Amino acid sequence: MFEKEQAGFNFLKSKDVYAILDGDTSFRSDALDEEVSLPYQSGPKLVEVLNKFGIDASYGSSSRWMYVEALLEHCIENNRVSDMLAYFFNLARFQKEFSGLTPEEIKRRHAVIVEGAIAAINSILFFGGHELRCFGNNYVITSVDDVPAMSIPSINTIDRSYIKDMANRAQEDIELGNFDSALTKARTLLEEVFCWAIERKGERPSSSGDVGKMFSQVKCLYNIHADKTMDRRICDLVNGLNKIVDSIGQMRNKQGDAHGVGASRVNIEDYHARLAVNAAANVADFVLSVVHRAERDRH
Known part of the structure; x- marks a missing residue:
């Protein structure tokens, strides 16, 4: 299934598609009653993007569409096409075009474009x-x-390499200015680790999509509860995990890309996004350790 999904992105290999992504081609917006386009990406800017995505490239005589094609091919091979498209569609790319507009108008125009x-x-x-x-x-x-119906994929293996890879990809999003995507990855990391931990106990994860409820399910299954027999400082630390999980879930719902924009959307800085990603990785690693300890004790 994975190979099939990645192969599907080959249909994007078209100069006409590249021209839309790099801002060369405009298109009619009935909502704005004007011709619009994605922000123009110069050759040097596209080379900078290639470098950020891990491609060793330098500016030369190549046509701009060739840089976009090289980026797409790299992202197909490395399962990063969503990250690539998120970059081209990200609000941060529109800063010059939307200068002087109100926040409400910026949100509206961005969504429409x-x-x-x-x-x-x-x-x-x-x-x-x-x-x-x-x-x-x-x-x-x-x-x-x-x-198609999108659902959380069944995760067969969760390990520290997986957690590190997801966190690194989120940090790369932050470097690219894709804070929305970074928050989504932070929340997804928690969701997938919680689902994995629950399924290891032969149970079904909560279908509500609420990471807080999933975490409560994990704590119940693995007896992760602060109680009177624990050192007070450890109790405080464990209780603090609840706030971390809830906060990341709420930030993602209000700021992250999965639910669009709205009146409750919050503005964050890069250090806020880094905090969310690092916190999610730490919680995920904690749950991973708890699961491994429980399985060792059982055997």
Whole structure:
């Protein structure tokens, strides 16, 4: 399934798609009653993006579309196409274009332009029977007749390498200015580790999507409770995990890309995003250790 999903992104390999992503092609927005486009990406800027995504590149005589194609190919190989698209669609890229506008107008125009860009890409993919769809900050290529249902993938193996990789990818999002995507990854990391821990006990995770409820389920299954027999300082530390999990879940719901924008959206800085990512990684590592200890004791 993974290889099939990645192969689907090959349908994005088109100069017409590249021209939309790098800001060369404009498209009509009925909501704004004007021609709009994604922010223009110069050749040096695209090289900078390539470098940030781990590609050793330098500015030369290549056409701009060739840089976008090289980036897409790299991201397909490394399962990072969603990160790539999140970069091109990220609000931070629009700072110059939206200068002087009110926050409300910035949010409105950004949402409309990104929606229009995806529609413009789909007008190209349509003739091949395919469509780019967005679920939160995850992008997939599907048949135009498919009605996919996004769900948390079944995680067979959770280890420290997995946690580190997810945290590193979130930190890369922060370097690229994609704070929304970083918060989504922080929340997803908690969700996947909690689901894994619950399934190791033969139970089904809460279907509500509330990471706080999932964490409560984990604590109950593994007896992670602060009680009177524990040192007060340890009790305080364990109780503090509840606040961390709840805060990351709420930040993601209000700030993260999975639920769009709204009146309750909060503004964060890069250090806030780093704090959320690091905190999520620490909680995930703690739960991983608890599960391993419980399984060792059982055997």
